[in-house]
Amino acid sequence: IAQTYTLNRKQTLAFLMCVTARMRDRREEPFRIIIGGPGGTGKSHIYAAIRAWYEALHIDGELAFTAPTGIAACNIGASTAASFLSLRTEWKTLTNPKSTSLRKMIGRLEGIQTFILDEFFFMGCEDFYKISKHLRL
Incomplete structure (x- = not known):
């Protein structure tokens, strides 16, 4: 797959680190990686x-892509992080067991093993705090 997408050496390394992490024992600590660089470096x-790779293994239901803005999300075929994780929903509403927002968010996260947040540098500390809280629900 790395050859098909003509990834350079650094891109191939990032790709291999990500797919290797998916293949390892899931009881280990979660794998975290920052794939950074200015526009045009080939993150997409x-x-x-x-x-x-996920599609070839028929496990693409385990993969979620998000981005902070609609344009960034559209560029990688993703949803915005706010939409996917219900970040703009009031906490009181979201934590209500009868909340449809909570059920929808849980439904979107069900089965997700790999969560990719593109253009993360457009997000602030409060956004990351909310992401952390919402992923723990």
Whole structure:
């Protein structure tokens, strides 16, 4: 897959680290990686290769891509982080066991093993705090 997407050496390394992490024992600590760089460095090529790998193994339901803005999300075929994780829903509403927002968010997260947040540098500390809280529900 790395050859199909003509990934360079660093891109291939990032790709292999991500797919190797998916293959390891899930009881270990979660795998975390920051794939950074200015526009045009090929991050979206890495994401496309990761998506293709998951699709080839028929486990693409385990993979979620998000981004902070609609344009960034559209560029990688994703949802906004706010939408996917219900970040703009009031905490009181979200934590209500009868909340449809909670059920929908849990439904979107069900089965997700790999969560990719593109363009994370557009997000602030409060956003990351909310993401952490919402992923713990």
